[in-house]
Amino acid sequence: METSIDVRDLRKRYGSTVAVDGLSFEVRPGLVTGFVGPNGAGKSTTMRVILGLDAADEGSALIGGRPYRSLRAPLREVGALLDAASVHPGRRARDHLLWMAHYSGLPRRRVGEVLDLVGLSSVARRRVGGFSLGMRQRLGIAAALLGDPPVLMFDEPVNGLDPEGIRWIRELLRSMAAEGRAVLVSSHLMGELEDTADHLVVIGRGRLIADTTVRELLETASAGRVVLRTARRSEAMSVLANAGAEVAATERDTLTVTGLPAERIATLLGESGLPVSELAQHRASLEEAYMELTRDSVDYRVEVAK
Amino acid sequence: MIRAARGEWTKLRTLVSTAWLLLALAAFTAGLSALGAWSLDGRGCTGPADCDPDLTRFSLIGVYAGQVAALVLGALAATAEYATGTIHPTLMANPRRPIVLAAKATVVTGLVLGAGLLGVLGSVLAGRFLLPGKGFTPAHGYPLLSLTDGLTLRAAAGTVLYLALIALFALGAGLALRDTATTLTTVLALLFVAPMVAPFLSDPAWQRHLAQVVPTAGLAVQTTKRLAELPIAPWAGLGVLAAWAAAALVAGTARFLLRDA
Numbered sequence: 001m002e003t004s005i006d007v008r009d010l011r012k013r014y015g016s017t018v019a020v021d022g023l024s025f026e027v028r029p030g031l032v033t034g035f036v037g038p039n040g041a042g043k044s045t046t047m048r049v050i051l052g053l054d055a056a057d058e059g060s061a062l063i064g065g066r067p068y069r070s071l072r073a074p075l076r077e078v079g080a081l082l083d084a085a086s087v088h089p090g091r092r093a094r095d096h097l098l099w100m101a102h103y104s105g106l107p108r109r110r111v112g113e114v115l116d117l118v119g120l121s122s123v124a125r126r127r128v129g130g131f132s133l134g135m136r137q138r139l140g141i142a143a144a145l146l147g148d149p150p151v152l153m154f155d156e157p158v159n160g161l162d163p164e165g166i167r168w169i170r171e172l173l174r175s176m177a178a179e180g181r182a183v184l185v186s187s188h189l190m191g192e193l194e195d196t197a198d199h200l201v202v203i204g205r206g207r208l209i210a211d212t213t214v215r216e217l218l219e220t221a222s223a224g225r226v227v228l229r230t231a232r233r234s235e236a237m238s239v240l241a242n243a244g245a246e247v248a249a250t251e252r253d254t255l256t257v258t259g260l261p262a263e264r265i266a267t268l269l270g271e272s273g274l275p276v277s278e279l280a281q282h283r284a285s286l287e288e289a290y291m292e293l294t295r296d297s298v299d300y301r302v303e304v305a306k
Numbered sequence: 307m308i309r310a311a312r313g314e315w316t317k318l319r320t321l322v323s324t325a326w327l328l329l330a331l332a333a334f335t336a337g338l339s340a341l342g343a344w345s346l347d348g349r350g351c352t353g354p355a356d357c358d359p360d361l362t363r364f365s366l367i368g369v370y371a372g373q374v375a376a377l378v379l380g381a382l383a384a385t386a387e388y389a390t391g392t393i394h395p396t397l398m399a400n401p402r403r404p405i406v407l408a409a410k411a412t413v414v415t416g417l418v419l420g421a422g423l424l425g426v427l428g429s430v431l432a433g434r435f436l437l438p439g440k441g442f443t444p445a446h447g448y449p450l451l452s453l454t455d456g457l458t459l460r461a462a463a464g465t466v467l468y469l470a471l472i473a474l475f476a477l478g479a480g481l482a483l484r485d486t487a488t489t490l491t492t493v494l495a496l497l498f499v500a501p502m503v504a505p506f507l508s509d510p511a512w513q514r515h516l517a518q519v520v521p522t523a524g525l526a527v528q529t530t531k532r533l534a535e536l537p538i539a540p541w542a543g544l545g546v547l548a549a550w551a552a553a554a555l556v557a558g559t560a561r562f563l564l565r566d567a
Contacts, residue, residue: 051397096320
């Protein structure tokens with residue numbers, strides 16, 4: 001499969017801060033790729049470098065095999081929403097898109113089409129200064145779609161959206177990928193991408209932490225863990241520990257067991273005459289898997305006072 | 307380049323502030339010029355041998371007010387992009403920065419030349435109609451202000467060019483400094499440094515040197531009388547301003563091309 005975005009050994013430093021530190025990943029067409037990491041992990045910097053706004057110190061970021069700065073009609077090749085605030089408050093919504101269309105030689109009718117697509121037609125003649133954050137996000141998305149590009153990048157697109165808006169944008173991302181486009185969407189909350197992303201690129205402190213499918217990541221995080229509910233928790237704990245399992249009391253009446261298959265656990269407890277009200281493979285949430293992955297790379301963790 | 311220029315033109319024309327600034331440029335220039343011509347009183351003059359004011363220059367005095375609108379327009383064309391963040395969509399639409407810069411400079415220059423031309427024509431017309439009523443009549447040896455007179459034409463055309471160069475100077479400074487307040491303060495200070503500092507220079511030679519190097523040396527182009535007394539020749543003065551604009555544009559271009567957006 002061809003790659004739509006190809007980031008290779010990317011390094012970017014601002015003064016003494018290393019924002020991106022040897023990052024490599026690929027974004028493929030037809031998939032929604034989630035770009036995840038804690039705040040300050042380097043997601044926005046990477047996107048700015050891909051778009052040629054900031055220059056890489058080392059490495060490369062290519063779109064369809066070419067650097068952004070060499071693209072002749074970039075808006076027809078990549079559409080991006082970096083910051084919904086990047087609009088002049090004194091300009092009408094329609095005019096914001098119109099100057100971009102003129103700049104790239106796109107036909108004027110595209111302005112009306114993308115305004116329809118994001119549901120802003122009724123406010124097209126209003127000045128952007130009076131827009132809510134959600135409306136600005138929609139305008140930014142309209143700008144990204146202006147050139148009908150095969151590659152789309154959205155930096156934290158659900159910020160400031162209401163639940164209805166969040167559902168709308170998820171459906172939009174899915175449908176864009178279903179049309180064969182490559183979609184890269186960043187978020188600092190993994191849960192936001194749970195039902196949306198096919199592939200995940202997880203970064204922390206500018207480095208790659210995981211480059212995997214959503215399914216694989218969930219399986220790894222859930223691997224070999226069994227959740228057990230029993231009324232006689234402490235006895236069950238000692239029986240399983242004696243059999244070599246690692247046992248943790250997670251909730252009232254509930255144990256999480258690692259190191260023994262579910263069938264073996266059932267047999268052991270049955271032999272000891274201990275009641276079991278529930279026995280199941282643990283299913284990790286994406287958020288959980290992500291917390292596990294990024295535990296060591298959170299820059300701004302709150303230190304708990306002792 | 308044509309697409310980029312069209313984009314920059316759409317960008318400027320869709321802001322209400324652009325229309326106001328261009329209107330202010332033309333109206334301030336013509337309005338203050340008319341006031342300048344009206345304030346002269348030559349009714350006691352018997353002829354040029356008796357009193358010989360530079361009527362053309364007085365009739366173009368409004369450029370002092372008009373230039374403020376020109377420099378704000380030029381500065382904002384650069385700094386508003388950084389203040390609002392629209393520099394990002396601009397460079398996404400066209401990542402070739404030299405072309406973006408050329409498009410910006412072309413559109414700003416075109417708009418200021420147009421508005422400046424209107425302001426200057428208004429100024430000359432005002433002088434032509436007001437001055438005879440103040441005693442400066444052809445019968446007394448003061449010909450009507452006319453662009454067919456070579457020196458007056460030079461003054462008028464030079465004033466239009468002066469306004470465009472001021473706008474480019476501010477555009478370059480805006481690209482170099484990126485912040486609106488910093489840019490306006492810097493450019494205004496440089497424009498008004500001569501009249502502010504000159505009184506503190508006791509040595510006339512130093513006053514003269516100062517007048518030769520500041521951006522406002524460009525106003526020498528408005529002079530039509532006693533040219534030999536000027537600290538700097540008319541076109542050379544405009545050249546000094548052009549050098550300031552070029553220097554600002556080089557600094558602005560360097561930052562625009564070499565630094566992250």
